[in-house]
Amino acid sequence: DAKTTQPNSMESNEEEPVHLPCNHSTISGTDYIHWYRQLPSQGPEYVIHGLTSNVNNRMASLAIAEDRKSSTLILHRATLRDAAVYYCILRAPDNYGQNFVFGPGTRLSVLP
Amino acid sequence: NAGVTQTPKFQVLKTGQSMTLQCAQDMNHEYMSWYRQDPGMGLRLIHYSVGAGITDQGEVPNGYNVSRSTTEDFPLRLLSAAPSQTSVYFCASKRGSNTDTQYFGPGTRLTVL
Numbered sequence A: 001d002a003k004t005t006q007p008n009s010m011e012s013n014e015e016e017p018v019h020l021p022c023n024h025s026t027i028s029g030t031d032y033i034h035w036y037r038q039l040p041s042q043g044p045e046y047v048i049h050g051l052t053s054n055v056n057n058r059m060a061s062l063a064i065a066e067d068r069k070s071s072t073l074i075l076h077r078a079t080l081r082d083a084a085v086y087y088c089i090l091r092a093p094d095n096y097g098q099n100f101v102f103g104p105g106t107r108l109s110v111l112p
Numbered sequence B: 001n002a003g004v005t006q007t008p009k010f011q012v013l014k015t016g017q018s019m020t021l022q023c024a025q026d027m028n029h030e031y032m033s034w035y036r037q038d039p040g041m042g043l044r045l046i047h048y049s050v051g052a053g054i055t056d057q058g059e060v061p062n063g064y065n066v067s068r069s070t071t072e073d074f075p076l077r078l079l080s081a082a083p084s085q086t087s088v089y090f091c092a093s094k095r096g097s098n099t100d101t102q103y104f105g106p107g108t109r110l111t112v113l
Helices: none
Strands: A009-013 A018-023 A032-038 A045-050 A061-064 A070-075 A084-091 A106-111 B004-007 B010-013 B019-025 B031-037 B043-051 B054-057 B064-066 B076-078 B087-094 B108-112
Touching (some): A018 A032, A018 A084, A018 A106, A045 A061, A045 A070, A070 A084, B004 B087, B010 B019, B019 B031, B019 B087, B043 B064
Parallel strands (some): A009 A106, B010 B108
Antiparallel strands (some): A032 A045, A032 A084, A061 A070, A084 A106, B004 B019, B031 B043, B043 B054
């Protein structure tokens, strides 16, 4: 799987939008972009994923650059509960589809 | 659905002891996997299974064994615990394809003295 680069940490104020960037300059045409987050003392949880088009769900939006070399996870109104480590992961199609490569991620702090 | 469950939540072992970390899922998922997470780091894949009777090694398999006799259960065995295996262990499952959501358990915090 291609590598991703994320900032180590970011801060946001409560109820403000948050844009979490991810660079993946070596992404292949078939790689899906997945975002997971890990709340303190919990296992990771799925946030969103996409291939080429921007995606929205109840948790967040995913904006994918036209050349797919970068993407941004958007939390529209940060809450204290959104404080977590956010992982950007590329998933290459393979026979088993099992190996998720988790880097160190971005630690998001939300200030009241 | 209970989702992915793991037992125990905490465990302390002495060097050389063996133990089994339990993982179960009730979503009828084909794929299951074990990860370890060391302080301040991301997750690393230990072993995974694509279905009952089929397992394979991940990135850091040494010192661990797995088996998959049923769809629901995927235990992780530490053969002879070492301090380097002190970590938080997460079990995960997903239905099948590359784009499927992966569901994680709450983790087992293991300390080896």
